[in-house]
């Protein structure tokens with residue numbers, strides 16, 4: 354719950370920009386979601402590993418969904434607005450107009466998306482510097498972070514983009530600028546993706562060493578020299594122009610934003626789980642791992658002191674929960690990988706037709722199909738001789754190796770619906786296994802995690818959730834509010850409005866605004882003994 358509101362009857366709006374869609378929610382002071390709307394957004398892949406979006410397109414989608422969720426309500430009760438978004442790179446010129454990030458010169462496509470892997474040579478050279486800032490990204494900078502992408506722009510689009518650029522924003526910061534006209538960046542974005550330190554600020558020597566001394570020369574004005582904690586109120590709030598676009602009252606508080614995974618983490622990590630007999634009950638919040646699973650999966654664990662986990666991003670100070678260090682493990686494609694495997698199979702048209710006939714999603718259909726074909730054995734055992742290695746887009750954590758590729762072993766000539774269902778299961782298991790490897794790396798470095806808190810699109814898939822419980826051997830908590838990422842965004846708006854002093858933290862129970870008490874808890878299925886079976890395979 355959000356906690357004690359100063360003003361009964363207040364509303365907050367949260368806007369969440371994911372990879373595939375924009376969502377908005379109207380949330381009340383108890384943290385309950387009153388209205389929800391979503392809208393797909395465009396993505397372009399002009400070349401393999403180049404992924405682009407349009408900031409104008411995304412802003413338009415934000416306006417559509419926001420107008421929908423406030424329809425018919427008393428606008429005067431809306432007190433705050435918060436944004437979260439993927440950590441994609443937005444490029445604008447000195448007059449804040451979009452600049453193309455592509456060789457075609459298409460101005461519309463001015464965002465290099467987070468999953469874009471064009472800057473392989475650049476990140477390789479950055480890692481070769483062994484600069485000390487790399488200690489705070491797990492020892493190896495990811496090609497998905499901003500420094501290699503900026504270097505790519507300088508080296509490849511000098512005249513059409515780099516020389517004309519006036520502003521490089523992380524997408525969450527672009528949205529808060531668009532709403533307020535304030536160019537201040539969120540500590541969350543700059544610390545997690547741009548090498549900024551909450552304690553020491555920018556490191557001039559890093560930017561000089563990698564060939565981006567331009568930023569030092571102009572005192573970082575293009576990438577941010579005013580930094581605010583997530584939830585801080587920006588300027589004079591919503592500008593009249595943005596208010597008109599969004600259908601909200603001008604002047605309402607707008608918060609410094611969060612990356613989407615961090616908003617999800619904030620939305621779930623403080624859940625009140627009393628009465629479920631979980632190992633984390635009465636334990637420090639540091640015993641919890643938030644897993645935000647959409648197109649990618651992000652594994653957010655916090656600690657009182659910095660923990661250096663090789664191959665796991667961070668430690669980042671105050672980037673998610675104020676006063677705590679954050680480690681962020683991740684798998685770059687999880688939802689996207691499942692979609693890829695299922696949609697690319699020869700039996701997909703048959704699956705689609707059968708699912709449509711039953712008015713089910715393809716995943717609901719596949720889950721029930723697996724139940725039908727499992728016979729006497731637990732579902733998990735259907736994959737004893739079919740295995741997937743899930744690093745189709747490299748490995749983000751804990752191997753931190755972007756060159757890794759995916760693999761399937763145990764294929765046969767048949768391509769019927771049973772094969773598709775089993776391949777889907779093996780993919781889900783491989784992803785859960787990836788989560789387990791990340792947890793093991795975090796535990797080995799000093800984390801003490803006992804319970805998982807899942808949210809995001811994939812947490813709506815019961816098989817995905819159960820496999821995570823079975824394979825990690827840890828209970829999984831799902832909050833009553835499935836759109837927890839949006840609750841996290843609305844919490845930011847509530848903080849910015851001044852109705853809530855800040856994100857509150859209770860050390861033995863988490864953040865004092867977590868989802869309401871009736872959580873769903875999925876324990877590992879001990880009857881399947883899947884975790885033990887996997888252990889046996891590893892031993893062999």
Ligand SMILES: Nc1ncnc2c1ncn2[C@@H]1O[C@H](COP(=O)(O)OP(=O)(O)O)[C@@H](O)[C@H]1O
Pocket residue numbers: 370371372373374646647648649687688689691692714716717809810811813814
């Ligand atoms: N009800 C559902 N059942 C199974 N999978 C789902 C469901 N809803 C969404 N997903 C999966 O979740 C992923 C997208 O999650 P989402 O959180 O919407 O992504 P993003 O934030 O990256 O836009 C997709 O791969 C999709 O297949």
Ligand SMILES: O=C(CO)[C@H](O)[C@H](O)COP(=O)(O)O
Pocket residue numbers: 371372373438439440467545612613614615646647648649650651681683685
């Ligand atoms: O790097 C990340 C967070 O730090 C995410 O992977 C990125 O923001 C994409 O999110 P999603 O999978 O929800 O689209």
